[in-house]
Amino acid sequence: MKNILVIGANSAIARAVSRHYAEEHCRLFLLSRDAEQLALQKQDLQIRGATEVDCSVFDANNFSVHEAVIDQVLDRFGSIDLAFICHGSLSNQAQCEENFDSALQEFHTNALSVISLLTCLARHMSIQRSGCIAVITSVAGDRGRQSNYVYGSAKAMVSTYLQGLRGRLFKSQVDVIDIRPGFVDTPMTHAIKKGGPLWSSPEKVAQCIVDGIRKRKHTIYAPGYWRLIMLVVCSIPEVLFKRLKL
Amino acid sequence: MQIHSWGRYPTTDATLHSPRSPSALRRLLLDTQATDSGATTAFDGIARGLGRSYGDSALAGTIVQTRELDQLLAFDADSGLLTCAAGVSLDTILHCFTPRGWFLPVVPGTRFVSVGGAIASDVHGKNHHLNGTFGQHVHSLRLLQPDGEVLNCSSTENSALFHATCGGMGLTGFIVDATINLRRIPGSAINQRTLRTQHLQDVMERFEASAASTYSVAWLDCLARGSALGRSLLFLGEHATDGQFKAPQRGGLGVPFNSPAFLLNRYSMSLFNTLYYNRPVNSQAEQRIEAGQYFFPLDSIAHWNRLYGRKGFLQYQFVVPDAAALAAISLVLQRSSAAGKGSFLSVLKKFGPGNDNLLSFPLQGYTLAMDFKFENNLLPLLDELDSIVLDHGGRLYLAKDARMSEATFKRSYPRWEELAQLRAASGADRMFNSLQSRRLGL
Numbered sequence: 001m002k003n004i005l006v007i008g009a010n011s012a013i014a015r016a017v018s019r020h021y022a023e024e025h026c027r028l029f030l031l032s033r034d035a036e037q038l039a040l041q042k043q044d045l046q047i048r049g050a051t052e053v054d055c056s057v058f059d060a061n062n063f064s065v066h067e068a069v070i071d072q073v074l075d076r077f078g079s080i081d082l083a084f085i086c087h088g089s090l091s092n093q094a095q096c097e098e099n100f101d102s103a104l105q106e107f108h109t110n111a112l113s114v115i116s117l118l119t120c121l122a123r124h125m126s127i128q129r130s131g132c133i134a135v136i137t138s139v140a141g142d143r144g145r146q147s148n149y150v151y152g153s154a155k156a157m158v159s160t161y162l163q164g165l166r167g168r169l170f171k172s173q174v175d176v177i178d179i180r181p182g183f184v185d186t187p188m189t190h191a192i193k194k195g196g197p198l199w200s201s202p203e204k205v206a207q208c209i210v211d212g213i214r215k216r217k218h219t220i221y222a223p224g225y226w227r228l229i230m231l232v233v234c235s236i237p238e239v240l241f242k243r244l245k246l
Numbered sequence: 247m248q249i250h251s252w253g254r255y256p257t258t259d260a261t262l263h264s265p266r267s268p269s270a271l272r273r274l275l276l277d278t279q280a281t282d283s284g285a286t287t288a289f290d291g292i293a294r295g296l297g298r299s300y301g302d303s304a305l306a307g308t309i310v311q312t313r314e315l316d317q318l319l320a321f322d323a324d325s326g327l328l329t330c331a332a333g334v335s336l337d338t339i340l341h342c343f344t345p346r347g348w349f350l351p352v353v354p355g356t357r358f359v360s361v362g363g364a365i366a367s368d369v370h371g372k373n374h375h376l377n378g379t380f381g382q383h384v385h386s387l388r389l390l391q392p393d394g395e396v397l398n399c400s401s402t403e404n405s406a407l408f409h410a411t412c413g414g415m416g417l418t419g420f421i422v423d424a425t426i427n428l429r430r431i432p433g434s435a436i437n438q439r440t441l442r443t444q445h446l447q448d449v450m451e452r453f454e455a456s457a458a459s460t461y462s463v464a465w466l467d468c469l470a471r472g473s474a475l476g477r478s479l480l481f482l483g484e485h486a487t488d489g490q491f492k493a494p495q496r497g498g499l500g501v502p503f504n505s506p507a508f509l510l511n512r513y514s515m516s517l518f519n520t521l522y523y524n525r526p527v528n529s530q531a532e533q534r535i536e537a538g539q540y541f542f543p544l545d546s547i548a549h550w551n552r553l554y555g556r557k558g559f560l561q562y563q564f565v566v567p568d569a570a571a572l573a574a575i576s577l578v579l580q581r582s583s584a585a586g587k588g589s590f591l592s593v594l595k596k597f598g599p600g601n602d603n604l605l606s607f608p609l610q611g612y613t614l615a616m617d618f619k620f621e622n623n624l625l626p627l628l629d630e631l632d633s634i635v636l637d638h639g640g641r642l643y644l645a646k647d648a649r650m651s652e653a654t655f656k657r658s659y660p661r662w663e664e665l666a667q668l669r670a671a672s673g674a675d676r677m678f679n680s681l682q683s684r685r686l687g688l
Contacts, residue, residue, distance in 0.1 A: 034267075043318070044317035
């Protein structure tokens with residue numbers, strides 16, 4: 001693994017994953033909205049061993065710049081070995097239920113912007129005929145639950161899209177990886193009460209992701225026990241499930 | 247939310263903040279909060295790193311976690327000077343730099359502490375007798391002052407503030423970042439010699455005789471009585487010189503939930519201590535062990551503090567000057583073992599000279615640390631131990647403390663007034679307070 005593009009580089013998981021690749025002396029290109037954070041991260045990753053760190057201020061919701069920004073990365077790096085997409089926001093479910101504009105905003109951030117980026121990346125990588133696209137979705141996309149279905153359905157859209165894309169890019173030797181974290185203790189989940197055995201640190205999740213990408217898994221549950229949990233959640237009959245306050 | 251530190255006692259309700267950048271930290275300090283009554287209140291709280299202090303020194307109604315301020319900022323591979331944000335853990339530093347032949351100048355008993363916390367508690371390690379405390383290897387630090395200004399502090403620049411901040415328990419301001427001196431090592435493994443000693447005087451004589459050893463620490467059987475009082479295993483360590491460098495390993499066992507506290511009683515602890523003391527030891531031969539195993543034996547058991555049960559535990563760590571050490575430590579051991587209180591891990595260590603930091607704990611003498619399961623009759627016993635320690639010219643470690651009285655503190659830390667004056671002058675006394683600082687009248 002050499003040239004790595006990280007989109008949403010300021011997310012806690014992205015930070016931890018970037019550090020892994022810095023220690024492996026990779027070249028990293030970071031995209032994030034926050035210039036101050038990018039500057040801090042650049043220094044940090046260089047000291048940790050990255051061969052080169054470039055960064056650019058980038059708002060994923062500004063779809064019109066997606067093509068240009070991918071071109072910028074390719075101009076710099078020549079090729080992309082791993083494109084890691086991890087920007088996102090955790091929806092306020094109640095607000096999204098009342099107000100479609102809020103829901104639309106969430107779909108923009110968590111689904112449509114990702115699909116726009118995937119469209120550009122897929123085009124370049126199928127020409128390149130190598131590399132890997134890894135996207136953070138969520139276990140919330142595995143089944144719609146009343147407490148969080150706006151976020152969940154946005155993530156499900158990306159997961160389904162990735163399944164199709166995986167088949168399309170298979171013959172181009174490009175791997176497509178769907179990463180589904182469970183509960184992660186990050187700034188995104190700041191408002192939620194933490195604690196209990198199901199919460200993981202971003203570092204733990206990052207380790208699962210790096211291992212999974214190395215093995216070129218199709219779907220990474222992070223940590224792995226979420227695969228089992230979601231198997232159980234998905235096997236509950238709907239007659240029962242609709243009555244559960246999940 | 248409910249929060250506690252490593253000893254799981256006490257627990258308090260706190261509002262937590264985790265700023266992601268120095269500017270966010272500054273905003274947190276300067277933005278006044280509107281209260282329900284319409285009035286505005288300024289910031290009043292304390293910084294918290296990885297929560298490895300034992301008592302209430304990192305607890306307050308408002309807590310600022312430094313865990314997101316965890317970037318390495320600069321490293322000079324010639325001099326070994328490393329600049330990093332306050333929330334960087336010692337684990338991170340060892341992970342990144344041990345493979346390159348560098349080591350921290352001072353490491354405490356766990357590597358899961360932040361640089362900011364290590365400075366604020368002026369932590370010491372197994373090389374204190376030669377190398378002093380962590381603060382003595384801080385080249386400089388940047389301190390966010392109550393007025394929002396960031397001051398550069400070192401032993402030559404703003405030195406009064408520097409010596410108040412190293413060991414200052416976070417009471418002078420927020421440490422934003424610090425530059426520390428890493429040291430070159432000839433190899434990361436440790437060549438260890440283990441000496442079995444018969445009693446307290448024996449182990450102290452061995453400490454004196456091995457003053458040239460880079461690292462030394464003793465595990466002490468706190469439940470042994472009579473002529474065996476204070477019997478110990480003394481562990482001496484030197485860096486290997488084989489040029490092999492490996493960071494301390496991560497991962498290992500964990501304690502998934504609170505264990506029933508009744509499992510820890512005087513019989514189980516006595517059995518453990520006897521078995522541990524009598525384990526096969528070849529005092530002549532050197533044993534090569536990994537650095538992590540020598541410095542951080544407990545780090546391989548995640549959440550070991552849960553072993554003490556739901557109510558938590560108190561760690562009692564005191565230091566007494568050389569001349570009084572034998573008498574004072576004997577008295578403390580007799581008193582605690584007569585009360586049937588003991589711990590798995592009692593650690594004895596000879597300190598070198600103290601330093602200029604106002605609230606730094608170490609002084610030339612001996613320190614003993616004991617863990618006690620929290621029980622209702624524990625606090626009166628600890629008050630008794632306090633008076634033994636104070637009568638012998640000693641004091642307690644603030645990073646471990648959850649209960650000492652204001653009078654005990656002020657009698658044993660004579661420079662507290664200098665810190666209080668400095669805090670009053672800068673306005674820090676109105677903004678940086680922990681449950682501990684209020685209890686101690688700082």
